[in-house]
Amino acid sequence: MKKLITVILAAGLCTFVYFLISYIQAPVSTISAYSVTYEDVVSGDAFLVRKETVYTAQQGGTAYSYAREGSRVGNNRRICTVYSGEIDEAILRELGSINAKITELGSVVVDNSGFTSDGGSTEQRLLQLQEDIEAAAAENNIQKIAECKEEIQQLTSGAAVVSNADRLAELTAERSRLESQILNPRQDIYSTEAGIYSTKIDGYENILDVNTVAEFNVQKFGEIKPEEYKNDKPEDFVGDTIAGNPACKIINNHEWYILTLVEREKIGDMKKGDKVEVRFDKLPGEQVEASVVSVSAEPEGQNKTVVVLKCESFSEGAFSIRATGIEIIRSSYSGFEVPIHAIRVSDGQNGVMVRVGGSDVFKPCKVIYQDEDSEKAIIVPDTEDLKKELNEYDMIILGEK
Structure with missing residues (x-):
C-alpha cells in the first residue's frame, strides 16, 4: 500500500513538472509595435465663401x-x-x-x-x-x-x-x-x-456672403443655387460680354469661410472657437487650419447641421473651387496601436510587456487614445530611460502568464 502511494505521488509530481515546463516553454502571443495616426474626421458637402467684389x-x-x-x-x-x-x-x-x-x-x-x-x-x-x-x-x-x-x-x-x-x-x-x-x-x-x-464668375458671389454665412441652417443650405445672368444678345451683337453681366472680380485673399452640411451625431461637442484642420476632395494634398464660427441650431428630429469654419491662411487652390466635399479633422493622435488588453500596470504606471531575447521587459507608456468598440488603443513612450522606451517593431506580449 505504501509503495502504491509512493508511485501515485511520483506520477503526480511528474505530471505537475511536465505541465509547468510546457507552460513556461509555450509560445507567447505577440504583435509587432507599429506607428499609426488616428484622425477624428467629420465629412460633409461644402461651399467656399469669400469676400468677392464683382465688376459689371x-x-x-x-x-x-x-x-x-x-x-x-x-x-x-x-x-x-x-x-x-x-x-x-x-x-x-x-x-x-x-x-x-x-x-x-x-x-x-x-x-x-x-x-x-x-x-x-x-x-x-x-x-x-x-x-x-x-x-x-x-x-x-x-x-x-x-x-x-x-x-x-x-x-x-x-x-x-x-x-x-x-x-x-x-x-x-x-x-x-x-x-x-x-x-x-x-x-x-x-x-x-x-x-x-x-474672371471665373459662377453666380454664387452675391448668394454666399461672408457677412451672413453664419445665419445658414439646413433648410437654407438646401436652397443654395447660383444667380442666372443675361443670355439674350441683340442680333447685331459682337463680342463675348453682355452689358449688365459681370466681367471680373477681386477676391479677398486674407479671410475666407467654409460652409458645410454634416451629420449632427458626427460632430459631438463641436462648438464655436474650436480649432480644426480641413482637407478638400478637389484639392489633393491641401490641408488648412480653420476655426469654428458657428454650428446651426436645428429642430428636433433633424439629423444634420450646418457648420461654418473660418480660414485666415492663403490657399491658392481654394480660390479656384466653390463646391467640394471636405473632411474636418477634429483631432489627431500618433503613436503605437495595441489591443487594450495588452496594456499592463506596473507600480501604478501604464505600459506594455515586450519580449527581448529570452526575457520580458516592461516598457512604460501613456495611453493617448482608446476606442472601446474596437478594443484598440494608441500609446506613446512615457519614460526618459532609452532602454525602456518602446520602439518600432518591438514584440509586444498580448497574453498574460
Missing part, C-alpha cells in the same frame, strides 16, 4: 484682362477693359504677350528688393511704384517715370532692379501704343481693393 460690364463687347487669372493685384489698378464690338485678334495676342512681360518684370522688381512676399511697407511701396510707372508711361510722363526709378533705387541696393524698371516703362509705353490702335469705345475697370483677380 456697362457695355457689351470684348473683355480684355490686364491682370493674370489668380494673380494678386493692388488697389486702384486697371484690371480689365471692355471694348465695344470685336477686336483684332492679332492686337489682343500682342497685348497679351506684353502684359505677361510686364507682370513678370513687376515681380522681379519686388523679388530683387530683398523683402519676403506679403512683407511690410517697403514691398507695398515697390508694388505701388510699379503701378505708378505703368500709369506714367501710359501718359508719356517722363519726369514721373524718372522720379519713380529714383525712389526704387533708394529702396533697393541693386542696379538690376532699376534696369528692370526701365524695361517696365518701355513695355508699358509699347502697350499704350497698341491700345491707341483700338478705336472701339471702351470701359476701363479699376480695382477698388487689393486681392486675387479672377
